Amino acid sequence: xxxxxxxxGLIEKHNESRMEALRxxxxxxxxxxxxxxxxxxxxxxxxxxxGVAIPSWGVxxxxxxxxxxxxxxxxxxxxxxxxxxxxIQSLTRATPTVSLHIPWDKADxxxxxxxxxxxxxxxxxxxxxxxxxxxxxxxxxxxxxxxxTDAATRRQAIEHNIECIEIGKxxxxxxxxxxxxxxxNFPGQSNFTKAFERYLDSMRAIYAALPDDWRIFTEHxxxxxAFYSTVVQDWGxxxxxxxELGPKAFCLVDLGHHAPTVNIEMIVARLIQYGKLGGFHFNxxxxxxxxxxxxxxxxxxxxxxxxxxxxxxxxxxAGFNPAxxxxxxxxxxxxxxxxxxxxxxxxRAYAQALLVDRNALEAYQESNxxxxxxxxxxxxxRTDVEPIxxxxxxxxxxxxxxxxxxxxxxxxxxVAEERPAVAGGGGGIV
Ligand code: LRH
Ligand code: MN
Ligand code: MN
Numbered sequence: 001x002x003x004x005x006x007x008x009g010l011i012e013k014h015n016e017s018r019m020e021a022l023r024x025x026x027x028x029x030x031x032x033x034x035x036x037x038x039x040x041x042x043x044x045x046x047x048x049x050x051g052v053a054i055p056s057w058g059v060x061x062x063x064x065x066x067x068x069x070x071x072x073x074x075x076x077x078x079x080x081x082x083x084x085x086x087x088i089q090s091l092t093r094a095t096p097t098v099s100l101h102i103p104w105d106k107a108d109x110x111x112x113x114x115x116x117x118x119x120x121x122x123x124x125x126x127x128x129x130x131x132x133x134x135x136x137x138x139x140x141x142x143x144x145x146x147x148x149t150d151a152a153t154r155r156q157a158i159e160h161n162i163e164c165i166e167i168g169k170x171x172x173x174x175x176x177x178x179x180x181x182x183x184x185n186f187p188g189q190s191n192f193t194k195a196f197e198r199y200l201d202s203m204r205a206i207y208a209a210l211p212d213d214w215r216i217f218t219e220h221x222x223x224x225x226a227f228y229s230t231v232v233q234d235w236g237x238x239x240x241x242x243x244e245l246g247p248k249a250f251c252l253v254d255l256g257h258h259a260p261t262v263n264i265e266m267i268v269a270r271l272i273q274y275g276k277l278g279g280f281h282f283n284x285x286x287x288x289x290x291x292x293x294x295x296x297x298x299x300x301x302x303x304x305x306x307x308x309x310x311x312x313x314x315x316x317x318a319g320f321n322p323a324x325x326x327x328x329x330x331x332x333x334x335x336x337x338x339x340x341x342x343x344x345x346x347x348r349a350y351a352q353a354l355l356v357d358r359n360a361l362e363a364y365q366e367s368n369x370x371x372x373x374x375x376x377x378x379x380x381x382r383t384d385v386e387p388i389x390x391x392x393x394x395x396x397x398x399x400x401x402x403x404x405x406x407x408x409x410x411x412x413x414x415v416a417e418e419r420p421a422v423a424g425g426g427g428g429i430v
Contacts, residue, residue: 183226
């Protein structure tokens with residue numbers, strides 16, 4: 001095994017047997033795209049430059065409120081998690097960074113930096129956690145954190161966020177994502193206005209500790225863990241927060257954090273238009289915050305989100321620089337495999353969105369030709385861009401078929417020998 005966990009020779013051998021077919025598929029697609037006035041190599045270059053961050057918490061098996069069924073070779077700590085992330089990166093070449101969650105990933109920053117460097121990884125946004133109590137903390141977050149009625153509890157939550165910034169500074173991160181579970185379970189339990197005022201005050205204190213070259217992302221979520229009201233529940237509230245805090249504050253869109261019928265791509269467009277789109281937590285869902293693999297339920301929606309992103313990229317929208325991160329939980333699949341599939345699906349949506357004939361689309365929009373406008377999007381979405389994704393991967397040293405190569409490597413079996421089995425048990429998202 002190499003430092004990154006997957007032997008380069010194994011990837012080479014894996015690719016060798018697939019290269020001939022891949023070249024032919026790539027050529028055939030190139031010809032087809034050429035007829036549509038699209039240069040396949042230019043799309044491939046864009047895909048090759050695209051990356052999405054791995055959530056450190058994603059490489060462990062998730063769970064539900066009811067149970068957690070750990071798999072073999074579960075990472076024991078952040079260093080095992082980084083090793084797993086490096087495997088994902090070496091096979092997909094689309095996941096160069098990791099997003100840490102504190103205190104889950106708390107460790108000596110010098111060691112974190114050293115491990116990441118050795119594994120060829122960087123760090124994306126830091127995530128704070130005041131949705132659960134931390135061992136040793138004086139105050140409980142049972143009734144809230146940044147919006148808590150008690151000033152000392154709020155102060156503790158503020159300090160925790162500032163500590164996340166400090167750790168992030170030491171390891172080269174440049175953003176903090178704040179998601180809180182604050183809310184209420186019963187009508188009357190909380191004063192909506194006062195709770196939001198307290199939240200904003202707390203966020204102002206965190207914002208004041210943000211270095212000049214950092215961004216702060218606030219993440220909204222409709223419900224859960226609070227079941228009646230949530231302090232940061234939707235993109236409207238989120239936009240207010242970003243406006244109130246200032247130019248370093250942006251909204252983070254987690255695809256699973258919306259009501260089932262909400263038009264997420266339109267929210268994305270609005271946030272871009274007003275310069276407040278900070279980034280994404282990509283995942284998919286059928287019912288709520290299911291944290292399923294990206295594109296596993298509604299790949300068309302993922303494509304439509306990317307359609308907005310490519311539109312903004314093409315017209316050079318002011319301040320447009322969203323962070324791409326995954327945020328998912330795996331109950332029945334191998335987390336490494338699921339994360340590789342998700343990273344590929346996100347890149348696929350990007351590639352498909354790059355194929356949209358934007359001049360034609362604009363003309364159909366201007367002439368109110370609804371049918372042709374929607375078929376223009378469909379033509380891009382229906383294109384099988386797999387040869388582009390695979391070729392970009394292989395040319396960067398990744399695997400033509402990451403899941404197959406991962407299984408060939410025996411990585412999971414090997415780490416299961418070193419990492420003691422973990423007992424299953426009650427609920428909890430991580
Ligand atoms: C909340 C959330 C948020 C947390 C993560 C573990 O549902 O999406 O991003 O930090 O899950
Ligand atoms: Mn999230
Ligand atoms: Mn979530």
